Amino acid sequence: MANFEPKIVGFLCNWCTYAGADLAGTSRMQYPPNIRPIRVMCSGSVDSAYVLRALLEGADGVFIGGCHPGDCHYVSGNYKERRRITVLKSILKTLGLDDNRVWIRWVSASEGKRYADTIYEITSHLKKLGPNPVRKYWSL
Amino acid sequence: MTKEVVIEVKDGKVEEAINSFLKNLLEKKLVSALLVPQEVPSKDNVVQSLVTNSNGLKEVNVIAPVLPVNSARIISEMTRLSPHKNPVGVVLRSCEIRALVELVKLKQASLDNLLIIGVDCLGTYSVSDYQNLCKQGNSPLEELLENFKEGKEDAKLREACQVCEYPTPSNADLVIGLIGVDFEKIILLQTNTKKGEKILEKFSFLEFNQSKEREESVSKYIGGKIKKRDTLFSQTKEEVGGWENLLSVFSTCISCHNCMRVCPICYCRECFFESPNFEFDAEKYLGWAKRKGSIKMPRDTILFHLGRMSHMATSCVGCGACEQACPSNIPLLKIFKTVSHNVQQIFKYVPGRDLEEPLPLTTFKEDELQNVGEE
Numbered sequence: 001m002a003n004f005e006p007k008i009v010g011f012l013c014n015w016c017t018y019a020g021a022d023l024a025g026t027s028r029m030q031y032p033p034n035i036r037p038i039r040v041m042c043s044g045s046v047d048s049a050y051v052l053r054a055l056l057e058g059a060d061g062v063f064i065g066g067c068h069p070g071d072c073h074y075v076s077g078n079y080k081e082r083r084r085i086t087v088l089k090s091i092l093k094t095l096g097l098d099d100n101r102v103w104i105r106w107v108s109a110s111e112g113k114r115y116a117d118t119i120y121e122i123t124s125h126l127k128k129l130g131p132n133p134v135r136k137y138w139s140l
Numbered sequence: 141m142t143k144e145v146v147i148e149v150k151d152g153k154v155e156e157a158i159n160s161f162l163k164n165l166l167e168k169k170l171v172s173a174l175l176v177p178q179e180v181p182s183k184d185n186v187v188q189s190l191v192t193n194s195n196g197l198k199e200v201n202v203i204a205p206v207l208p209v210n211s212a213r214i215i216s217e218m219t220r221l222s223p224h225k226n227p228v229g230v231v232l233r234s235c236e237i238r239a240l241v242e243l244v245k246l247k248q249a250s251l252d253n254l255l256i257i258g259v260d261c262l263g264t265y266s267v268s269d270y271q272n273l274c275k276q277g278n279s280p281l282e283e284l285l286e287n288f289k290e291g292k293e294d295a296k297l298r299e300a301c302q303v304c305e306y307p308t309p310s311n312a313d314l315v316i317g318l319i320g321v322d323f324e325k326i327i328l329l330q331t332n333t334k335k336g337e338k339i340l341e342k343f344s345f346l347e348f349n350q351s352k353e354r355e356e357s358v359s360k361y362i363g364g365k366i367k368k369r370d371t372l373f374s375q376t377k378e379e380v381g382g383w384e385n386l387l388s389v390f391s392t393c394i395s396c397h398n399c400m401r402v403c404p405i406c407y408c409r410e411c412f413f414e415s416p417n418f419e420f421d422a423e424k425y426l427g428w429a430k431r432k433g434s435i436k437m438p439r440d441t442i443l444f445h446l447g448r449m450s451h452m453a454t455s456c457v458g459c460g461a462c463e464q465a466c467p468s469n470i471p472l473l474k475i476f477k478t479v480s481h482n483v484q485q486i487f488k489y490v491p492g493r494d495l496e497e498p499l500p501l502t503t504f505k506e507d508e509l510q511n512v513g514e515e
Contacts, residue, residue, distance in 0.1 A: 048450035049412060049443070056443050058432075069506060079504035086512050087483050087501070088450050094482045095475075096381030104512055133383050138432035140387035140442075 006060035006126035008119075010037040011046045015073040016108045017065025023112030031116035032123040035063065043067070043104070044077025048088040051102060058135050061101045061126045063118075068106040078106065098129065143337055145345035146326040154323050155201050155281070158259075158316060161329070162202075165229055166194040170339055171255055172226035175211065176200045184274035185267060188214055190228075202231045202259055203318070205284045205297075206270040210461045212239035212404040216249040223252035230254060233261040234306040235459035238492025239404035241311055242455040245499050248407045255335060258309025260318040262288050263301035266464050285323070300460025300473045303369040305362055311492065314339060320357025321350070328354065369477075376478040380471075386442070389475075392468045393441035399462035399472055400444075405452040405491075413444045445472075449479055454500040455491045456480035 012018040018039050024031060040046055043066025051062045064085060066078040085104045092099040103122055107115045149157040165171050177186040179199040186204045188211055191197055211232055218224075232240070237258055243249040262284055265273065273280045273296075287294045293302075309315055313336035317328030328348050331337055348354075380389050397414065400406045418440060428435050456476055463473040484490065487500040 047412075049447035052443055052446050052450070056446075076504060079506070080501070082509050082512055083487075083501055083504055084450070086486060086509050087453060089512070090483045090486055091446065091449055091453060091479050094377070094479045095386055096377065097383060097386070134387075135432075137383055137387045138436075139434040140384075140391045140436055 004127060004131060006034050006123060006129075006131070007058070008035040008061040008063055008122060008126065009054040009059045010035045010063040010065065011040050011043065011050070012037050012065045013043045013067060013073075013078075014039055014041050016067035016071065016106070017043075017115065019109035020065070020107040020111050020115040023109065024115045025112075027112050029112055029116040031119045034123045034126075035119050042072065042074050042077035043081040044072070044074065044079075046081060046084075048084055051085075051088060055101060055132065056134060058132055059101075060129075060132045061103065061122055063122055064102075064104040065107050065115075065118075066104070068108055071106075071108065098133075101126070101129070101132065141337070142330065142332050143340055144328060144330045144348035144351055145340060145343070146348045147329055147345060149323060149325055149327060152324040154285070154318070154327060155203055157327055158202055159197060159200050162200065162229070162231070162257075163194045163197050164343070165339070166191070166197070168342055170227070170342060171229040173228045175214065175228065175230040176202055177204060177231070179204065182274075184271040190218075201281070202316075203262075203281060204270075205262065205264045205280050206267060207233065207235075207264045207298075207459070207461070207464075208267050209402065210239055210404040210459050211236045212243055212249070213402070215240055215254070216243045216404075216407065219250040219252075219254070220248055223250035224254060227253050227255055229257055231257045231259060232309070232312070233259060233264075234309045235261075235300075235304070235457050236404075237309050237311055238306065238457040239459060241492040241495055242405055242457065242499075243407065244495060246405075246407055246455075251495075255314070255339070256309075256312045257314045257316065258312030259316045260308050261301070261304070262307065262318065263294065263297040263304070265296055266298050269296055269298075298460055298464065298473075299372070299471075300458060300463065300477070303365060303372045303477070304458065305365045305369055307361060307365070308358055311495070312336075317354065319361055320354035372474055373478045373481065376474045380475055389470060390442045390445055391436055393438075393445065393470060394468055395438040395441055395444065396467060397444070398465040398467065400448060402461040402465040403448075403452065404457070404459065404461065405455045406448065413440075413447060445475075449476065453480040453483040454487070454489060456484075457491050 043064050046064055054062050072078045089099040089102055105118050147157050147161055173190050173192045175190050178189045179186055179201050186206055244251055265280055270280050313333045315330040317330055321328045331340055380386050458477045460473040466472055489500050
């Protein structure tokens with residue numbers, strides 16, 4: 001387990017978190033290479049089904065990054081996504097699955113440091129949590 | 141402005157007393173048509189039918205304890221494109237009205253010119269159990285009423301009904317009441333709306349004077365149901381909690397999507413889970429199988445159920461139509477009811493309670509759920 005490297009699928013909003021990730025990169029900030037970013041136009045466009053698919057295909061964690069409340073380019077996408085992810089986490093929790101493999105955070109375009117810190121935090125949390133148990137049951 | 145009157149029951153025949161009232165509605169032209177369940181000629185099932193002539197009401201049985209379809213779907217089919225121009229009466233159970241309210245909010249049905257007649261529901265048998273009881277020569281309705289009178293638990297009822305905490309209809313223009321009423325002699329007719337009052341003005345029924353007894357019986361009955369419901373919740377956690385259990389339960393799913401097709405809340409004309417997103421080349425399957433060692437076929441059954449849950453759990457009314465339609469006997473009701481209950485509690489939302497309450501996933505508050513991303 002010592003050399004377990006979690007795989008994180010990231011859905012990053014085009015206007016804030018993706019730009020934040022860009023800033024972290026151009027500022028040469030160091031952060032774990034465990035995240036596989038997917039650029040989406042708005043965090044509000046990330047349906048729970050995509051998050052579920054990532055988890056069921058064996059991703060150890062899923063990260064959804066959006067604009068801070070009040071800053072959504074489309075006015076309310078992030079608020080709606082917050083509700084959607086709350087529903088998804090509740091479903092996972094009720095069914096006895098790890099709901100803390102799903103993360104949602106607000107990172108603005110100017111917060112390169114916050115982006116790097118967030119990825120650190122998620123990675124170290126998932127390292128403690130261990131690999132996604134769904135991998136043991138591929139044949140189901 | 142609640143108004144309560146009684147309909148007299150002759151020779152203990154509850155269904156006939158209700159039928160004569162429905163007949164009067166049509167004959168007095170208070171409604172131009174009625175959507176009611178009719179018995180089929182073999183007498184072992186009922187079908188919904190739209191009746192415009194009181195002669196067509198002969199085989200009507202609105203309290204037959206079976207629910208082949210959640211009629212909210214039927215009303216949605218009739219009123220989605222345009223509402224009724226003339227008043228149409230629809231006789232529905234609580235779960236059907238609650239689902240209808242949700243469909244109206246989802247803009248899939250219209251209540252215009254609809255007279256909702258709700259009936260107290262003492263539970264329903266699955267279609268196959270209902271048919272078996274009939275074949276054995278028993279009357280499921282008599283058995284149900286008998287059990288109810290003696291306060292006996294009926295283990296043959298569908299699980300959805302055994303744990304249903306909404307036996308009396310809400311949001312109905314007229315309520316036909318059986319609980320807390322001596323239904324061998326009288327049944328209760330209750331109204332809370334102007335539409336309903338106008339109808340009752342046309343009749344000369346006697347006042348109902350046991351409102352308090354009725355209220356007490358109803359809340360006692362609901363109390364028992366809630367207890368059973370909570371037992372079901374803890375059972376669910378034990379039986380299907382965790383990946384291993386959950387994957388085993390859903391691995392028998394044959395991907396027929398019947399549960400989605402009969403669900404009154406699943407309304408999408410084109411379901412995401414039936415879209416080309418789920419069509420892949422042969423090589424892709426082999427690739428997955430290689431990476432994982434083995435994959436279960438048909439694929440994505442658990443993704444379908446969890447995804448469907450995430451889409452409709454906020455509005456699930458717990459009618460159990462999904463479970464009844466499942467050819468693989470997956471215990472869908474217990475899973476969906478438990479999950480939905482927890483989800484709905486987050487938003488203090490009760491599906492079907494109020495037309496004015498917005499659907500949780502279409503609205504938001506700025507200062508809520510602050511710690512979702514922070515744990």
